[in-house]
Amino acid sequence: MATRPTGLPTAAHRPRRGALATLAALAGYALLAVLPAHGQDAYPSRPVRIIVNFPAGGPLDTVARLVAERAGRDLKQPVVVENRAGAGGNVGAEAAARATPDGYTLLMSTDTLVTVNPFAYRKMSFDPVRDLQPVGLAGTFNQVLVTHPAIKVASLDKFLAMAKAQDLSYASAGIASPGHIAFEMLKARTQIQGTHVPYKGNAPALSDVLAGQVPAGFLATPTAVQYIRSGKLVPLAVSGLRRDPLLPDVPTVAETGVSGFDAEFAFVMLVPSGTPAPIRTRWEQQLKTIFADAGFQKKLLAQGVRPQATDGAQATAWLAAGSKRWGELIRKLGVSLD
Structure with missing residues (x-):
């Protein structure tokens, strides 16, 4: 059985020992680099x-x-x-x-x-x-297009006919808000009229539609749904290609005949x-x-x-x-x- 060399390494061994030492040092540095990912400094280590x-x-x-x-x-x-x-x-x-x-x-x-x-x-x-x-x-x-009951419109078709005959104003949460651009897309697709009345947020827009100050608007579904269920607002259509989970009985704009309308x-x-x-x-x-x-x-x-x-x-x-x-x-x- 071969015995392990003793004493100082020979010249033949020195280069190998040096290489091994270098590899060990590099491995140590690599380990230190990896440790934070698994130790107490792993993400996230604070709020x-x-x-x-x-x-x-x-x-x-x-x-x-x-x-x-x-x-x-x-x-x-x-x-x-x-x-x-x-x-x-x-x-x-x-x-x-x-x-x-x-x-x-x-x-x-x-x-x-x-x-x-x-x-x-x-x-x-x-x-x-x-x-x-x-x-x-x-x-x-989605946004949901709603009207005040006073204008006596219960479907999108009837609303579009009315909006072609007269300039109806509509409310939104503000200029360039989802409700604004959704209604403007509807105008572009159907050639209806409509004067934009922008508000500083969905809540004041909703309040004025509820009060009858503005007859219609594309509003955020979650904030409008309780008033739809109580009969204070009339839902005409939702803006996306799919029906809204809160309003499963309300059709999409696309379903009512405005092909490809998608404002989700x-x-x-x-x-x-x-x-x-x-x-x-x-x-x-x-x-x-x-x-x-x-x-x-x-x-x-x-x-x-x-x-x-x-x-x-x-x-x-x-x-x-x-x-x-x-x-x-x-x-x-x-x-x-x-």
């Missing part, structure tokens, strides 16, 4: 914040808080929601875009931040396409550009896990939100298609906001 770029209490805020609650349990760290509203979502979105891209700041927004705002605002101090990266969609939602909107989660790919992937998987939960889906459906989650690539494709559709319409309308 994560989700900026919501619209006021508290709305459907977007509700979805963000439901996601934050479940994600906090899964990630074993607090996930807090911070509302930063203003300028059609631009204020909160800019705060997210300027944040350190380390995975500790995310943004929950409506898709109009990317599909509408760059075309509607004369000047933006950041670029939502360049400065933010989509993680995934976080549900889709989405909530989307984004992160500052430069956020490490493993962290983006982790949140993609987190969203999919949350949205696959039956209890979570039930809560979203109760808010009029269809529980649809996607990965970042699919969200990017959705935003690109929306930008093309709404950008063309906004250019035709000549919308220009400060």
Whole structure:
């Protein structure tokens, strides 16, 4: 049996020993580089914040808080929601875009931040396409076209006939809001008339339609549904290609004969550009896990939100298609906001 050499290494052994020592050192450095990913510094090691770029209490805020609650349990760290509203979502979105891209700041927004705002605002101090990266969609939602009972119109066909004969005013949550661009798309497809009455939010628009000050409007389904059920508003059609989960008996605009009409909107989660790919992937998987939960889906459906989650690539494709559709319409309308 061969015996192990003793004493100092010979010249023949020295190069091999040196190489082994070098390999061992490199392996040690590699191990140190990997350790934080599995040790106490693994992401997330501190609270994560989700900026919501619209006021508290709305459907977007509700979805963000439901996601934050479940994600906090899964990630074993607090996930807090911070509302930063203003300028059609631009204020909160800019705060997210300027944040350190380390995975500790995310943004929950409506898709109009990317599909509408760059075309509607004369000047933006950041670029939502360049400065933010989509993680995934976080549900889709409709607007519902409603009228006040006093105008005695119970179907979209009759409403279109009336709007061709006279200039009816309509309410929305504001210039370039989903309700505004949905109605303008309807005007473009059907050649009806309609004077836009913009409000600062869905709630005041809803109030004036309820009071009969404005006869009609495309409004967010969750805020209008209770008044539809009580007979205070008359639903004519929902804006997307699919019926709304809160209003399964109300047809879509496309079903009533306006072929191909699609004004469905989405909530989307984004992160500052430069956020490490493993962290983006982790949140993609987190969203999919949350949205696959039956209890979570039930809560979203109760808010009029269809529980649809996607990965970042699919969200990017959705935003690109929306930008093309709404950008063309906004250019035709000549919308220009400060």
